[in-house]
Amino acid sequence: MGQIRVYGGRPLQGTVRISGAKNAVLPVMVASLLTEEPCYLQEVPRLLDVVTCCHLLRSLGTEISWQGREMVLSTPRLAGIEAPYEYVRQMRASFLVAGPLLARAGRAVVALPGGCAIGSRPVDQHLKGLAAMGANIEVAHGLVRAHCRRLRGASIYLDLPSVGATENLIMAASLADGVTVIENAACEPEVVDLANFLTAMGARVSGAGTRTVRIEGVRRLSGGRHTVIPDRIEAGTYLVAVAATGGRVRLENVIAEHLTAVTAKLQELGARISATGSTLVIEREPGGYPASNVRALPYPGFPTDLQPQMAALLTQAEGVSVITDNVFDSRFLYTEELRRMGANIRNEGRSAIIGGPTPLTGAQVRATDLRAGAALVIAGLVAEGETEIGQIHHLERGYEDLVGKLSSLGAVIGYTAPKSHFLGA
Numbered sequence: 001m002g003q004i005r006v007y008g009g010r011p012l013q014g015t016v017r018i019s020g021a022k023n024a025v026l027p028v029m030v031a032s033l034l035t036e037e038p039c040y041l042q043e044v045p046r047l048l049d050v051v052t053c054c055h056l057l058r059s060l061g062t063e064i065s066w067q068g069r070e071m072v073l074s075t076p077r078l079a080g081i082e083a084p085y086e087y088v089r090q091m092r093a094s095f096l097v098a099g100p101l102l103a104r105a106g107r108a109v110v111a112l113p114g115g116c117a118i119g120s121r122p123v124d125q126h127l128k129g130l131a132a133m134g135a136n137i138e139v140a141h142g143l144v145r146a147h148c149r150r151l152r153g154a155s156i157y158l159d160l161p162s163v164g165a166t167e168n169l170i171m172a173a174s175l176a177d178g179v180t181v182i183e184n185a186a187c188e189p190e191v192v193d194l195a196n197f198l199t200a201m202g203a204r205v206s207g208a209g210t211r212t213v214r215i216e217g218v219r220r221l222s223g224g225r226h227t228v229i230p231d232r233i234e235a236g237t238y239l240v241a242v243a244a245t246g247g248r249v250r251l252e253n254v255i256a257e258h259l260t261a262v263t264a265k266l267q268e269l270g271a272r273i274s275a276t277g278s279t280l281v282i283e284r285e286p287g288g289y290p291a292s293n294v295r296a297l298p299y300p301g302f303p304t305d306l307q308p309q310m311a312a313l314l315t316q317a318e319g320v321s322v323i324t325d326n327v328f329d330s331r332f333l334y335t336e337e338l339r340r341m342g343a344n345i346r347n348e349g350r351s352a353i354i355g356g357p358t359p360l361t362g363a364q365v366r367a368t369d370l371r372a373g374a375a376l377v378i379a380g381l382v383a384e385g386e387t388e389i390g391q392i393h394h395l396e397r398g399y400e401d402l403v404g405k406l407s408s409l410g411a412v413i414g415y416t417a418p419k420s421h422f423l424g425a
């Protein structure tokens with residue numbers, strides 16, 4: 001199993017290009033199931049989750065070619081209607097095929113995701129919406145079996161603004177008979193990106209990015225071309241890393257307005273950040289910064305996918321900081337690992353309480369999930385000595401060439417055991 005070694009104590013300097021967004025590319029790839037025609041995607045990041053999504057889609061009949069950042073997907077005929085547990089277990093976004101399969105084939109069999117390292121993650125809102133659109137749904141033996149003649153438009157109120165449920169239902173509604181209105185929809189930029197791609201395919205979607213999304217179903221969708229938006233979580237991770245180590249870094253290929261909650265918080269902590277076009281520059285001198293409270297919320301609030309990285313940063317702040325996650329119920333497994341590096345951090349319900357500043361020392365730790373792994377890399381960059389991070393396949397799920405990019409910024413970081421072979425050299 002792969003490992004990364006980091007030596008701390010160096011400021012980050014230089015330029016880094018942000019990749020296409022993991023959480024945008026996965027639903028967009030899945031949306032290609034809605035048409036027999038080819039779909040052309042640009043800015044596809046080389047990530048394990050994208051590889052997993054390719055395996056899943058190929059098992060359903062999709063032909064895929066992927067060169068550099070370009071991917072072409074086409075599904076002239078569906079070869080299957082099932083997403084087995086093997087895929088859903090590796091990547092929960094696999095559940096997104098339920099809506100498109102039902103819309104195109106009238107049938108879908110998708111394994112139920114179990115719990116995971118960041119808390120319970122039910123799919124009741126996905127199922128409620130599909131049922132409202134006329135699907136018959138049966139859950140047994142760990143599988144969701146759904147069938148319908150043709151989905152029909154419906155009014156759906158989500159109990160909470162789930163990103164995945166919003167995406168699944170927008171895709172299903174695109175080929176349904178009539179109008180679907182989703183209330184309390186997720187507003188994340190990745191939902192808007194999906195809606196833009198569907199619109200390029202001929203779908204009629206309005207209101208994406210607001211709490212109410214309206215979809216007028218059409219009889220068929222064509223292929224489409226799409227450039228995936230930059231990864232705001234990858235960009236945010238580099239911003240937090242620079243805030244932690246000090247230095248000056250220029251981020252290219254970013255949409256600054258997707259990062260407002262993050263840049264505002266880092267400015268509170270003394271970072272200087274300026275945006276010009278698709279470039280963001282962050283600068284921070286070494287020296288103390290005040291404790292701060294962070295509350296992870298649905299977009300446009302502070303992203304839950306950046307709260308572990310913020311915890312690593314706040315171990316160096318002066319005073320007591322509190323991080324509360326209002327999106328996932330137990331996303332704090334990483335605190336155990338940070339404690340092994342000397343952090344004064346404890347969990348209390350949905351919060352982590354951090355006393356700082358505490359000097360961190362390099363240790364052997366393991367990435368318990370993707371963003372926990374990123375938090376440990378940041379902790380390693382500020383720690384004295386060597387940090388060895390195990391289970392790095394989690395990092396490879398969502399960060400393209402993390403080691404290469406950080407090395408180019410002057411970090412002393414490398415693999416001690418090989419990265420996953422399918423991500424290439």
Ligand code: UD1
Pocket residue numbers: 022023024026092093120121122123124125126127160161162163164165186190304305327328329
């Ligand atoms: C997506 C992102 C993930 C991010 C999360 C929240 C992808 C591939 N993943 O995950 O990186 O952390 O949004 O921004 O885009 N919930 C229910 N019932 C449901 C669905 C969700 O109770 O049917 C709950 C979940 O347990 C969780 C909360 O809603 O507590 C948010 O989940 P959701 O927005 O659905 O996240 P994902 O789409 O799985």
